[in-house]
Amino acid sequence: MDIFHIDGSQGEGGGQVLRTALSLSILSRRPLHLTRIRAGRGKPGLMRQHLACVKAAQAISAADVEGASLGSTELRFMPHALAAGSHHIDIGSAGSTGLVLQTVLPPLLLAKSESRIAITGGTHNPLAPSTDFLSRCFLPQLAAMGARVRLDVEKPGLFPAGGGRIVAHVTPAPLAPLHLAGRGRQVAMGADAMIAAVPAHVGERELRTVGEAYPQVAANSRLHDLGSRTGPGNVLSLWAQFEHVAELVTTHGERGVSAETVAERAHAALTRYLDSGAVVGPHLADQLLLPMWLAGGGSFSTVSAHGHLRTNAGLIVAMTGARIDIRERADRIDVAVTR
Numbered sequence: 185m186d187i188f189h190i191d192g193s194q195g196e197g198g199g200q201v202l203r204t205a206l207s208l209s210i211l212s213r214r215p216l217h218l219t220r221i222r223a224g225r226g227k228p229g230l231m232r233q234h235l236a237c238v239k240a241a242q243a244i245s246a247a248d249v250e251g252a253s254l255g256s257t258e259l260r261f262m263p264h265a266l267a268a269g270s271h272h273i274d275i276g277s278a279g280s281t282g283l284v285l286q287t288v289l290p291p292l293l294l295a296k297s298e299s300r301i302a303i304t305g306g307t308h309n310p311l312a313p314s315t316d317f318l319s320r321c322f323l324p325q326l327a328a329m330g331a332r333v334r335l336d337v338e339k340p341g342l343f344p345a346g347g348g349r350i351v352a353h354v355t356p357a358p359l360a361p362l363h364l365a366g367r368g369r370q371v372a373m374g375a376d377a378m379i380a381a382v383p384a385h386v387g388e389r390e391l392r393t394v395g396e397a398y399p400q401v402a403a404n405s406r407l408h409d410l411g412s413r414t415g416p417g418n419v420l421s422l423w424a425q426f427e428h429v430a431e432l433v434t435t436h437g438e439r440g441v442s443a444e445t446v447a448e449r450a451h452a453a454l455t456r457y458l459d460s461g462a463v464v465g466p467h468l469a470d471q472l473l474l475p476m477w478l479a480g481g482g483s484f485s486t487v488s489a490h491g492h493l494r495t496n497a498g499l500i501v502a503m504t505g506a507r508i509d510i511r512e513r514a515d516r517i518d519v520a521v522t523r
Contacts, residue, residue: 188216188503192257195495197224199234203287204474204496206241206261208503210291211478215262222257229255233279236305237287243271244288244299268295268356275305278346280312285335285352290474292354293331299354307341307348308378308419310436313467315340315350316376316421317432321468324430329359329479340410342380342417343436359479362472364463368427374404375422375450380415386443390420393447398422422450424458431457431465461515462487469519470496476521477506485516493519 188209192201199222209216222228230238230253238252238259245263252259273284281303292299307315313322315337323333332355341348375394377387384407391405401422410417418437423430433453435446457465462485464472469486470493476482477500486493497508497519507522 186214188214190216190218190499190503192218192221193223195498196491198222198495199237199283200470200492200495201499202234202259203237203283204499205503206237206287207290207474208500209261210241210245210247210263210266211294212503213263215260218259218261220257221259229257230259231279232275232277233283233305236273236275236279236284236303240271240273240284240288240301240303243267243273244291266291266295268292268297268299270300272302273304275303275346278306278309278341278343280309281305281307281341281348281350282315282318283312285318285350286471289333289352289354290478293356293359293475293478295354295356297356301352301354302349303352304347304349305341306343306346307337307350308417308434308436309343313471314419314421314434317434317467320423320425320432321430321465322471325362325468325472326475329362329475330357331359331475332357339414340378341414342378342410342419345380345414345417347414359475361479361481362476363482364429364484367429367463370424370426372404372425373398373400373423374406375401375420376406376408378408378410378417378419380410380417381412382416382418382437384409386418386437387420389443390447393444394420394422394451397451418446420446420450422454424454429463431468433457433465457487460487461485461513462517466490466493469493473497473500473508473521477504477523480523481521483518483520485513485518488517
């Protein structure tokens with residue numbers, strides 16, 4: 185059987201190569217040999233979050249695996265059969281539960297029966313899409329393709345403590361191509377400030393600052409006090425909902441950084457999107473590529489062709505033969521996926 189030989193240092197050389205390669209290995213039933221894993225990162229090799237991705241992929245495919253250990257820069261993965269059902273993965277750190285889910289979700293969308301995936305770890309991590317982003321931005325686009333996925337956040341887990349738990353319920357269904365030609369009418373804006381073992385005034389000041397920048401946010405501003413069960417931590421999510429798409433940006437509180445600065449960073453990030461001619465934000469862009477390939481095609485425009493987008497596109501093209509066109513315009517990047 186042909187083996188996928190993948191150099192993990194390609195593109196931005198991060199965990200995206202691992203996650204997409206695992207998904208496509210399972211979908212194609214072809215063995216994977218991955219080398220130079222995360223060579224582009226300060227600490228190369230598999231970290232706990234990446235090991236959890238491997239374990240999750242193994243659990244749903246009855247795979248034989250070699251090299252699944254902390255710090256490993258080489259992995260052999262041989263899937264045997266897609267196994268829907270109930271699975272539980274414990275990251276063991278504040279690593280992203282959302283990224284683990286995104287590793288196994290594409291194959292499970294094509295399984296023969298329903299699956300229930302429970303993952304414990306971080307729900308809000310500075311280097312990954314939050315569960316709020318998945319629920320508000322990513323999963324609605326999957327639903328527009330025909331996917332049936334429900335995500336329950338049973339317990340939030342903020343960085344650096346983690347301790348969160350999510351449960352995803354996946355019901356396989358036929359997928360249809362998705363072409364996002366425009367955002368549609370703006371229907372709402374809002375903000376959510378989460379605090380854990382942090383004074384309430386921190387979140388209140390963040391919400392007040394973004395409310396001053398965007399008055400329409402006030403009607404949908406919420407302060408979520410998680411108490412001392414997880415933390416310390418502070419996360420601000422600022423979102424805009426349109427008829428056909430949503431964008432959500434997340435900023436994290438840091439020691440020595442004022443609440444106002446945290447809010448201003450979120451405001452600046454959302455403003456870049458709102459002022460552009462793009463339909464989807466930069467993080468949603470690379471996440472849509474693989475589902476669109478599964479669905480048979482799709483298109484959208486985004487703010488910028490950042491490293492994750494080009495890395496994911498290059499890997500999908502190399503492993504599947506798909507065609508992904510990325511064209512730069514004056515105020516946006518146009519992306520088209522053809523199977």
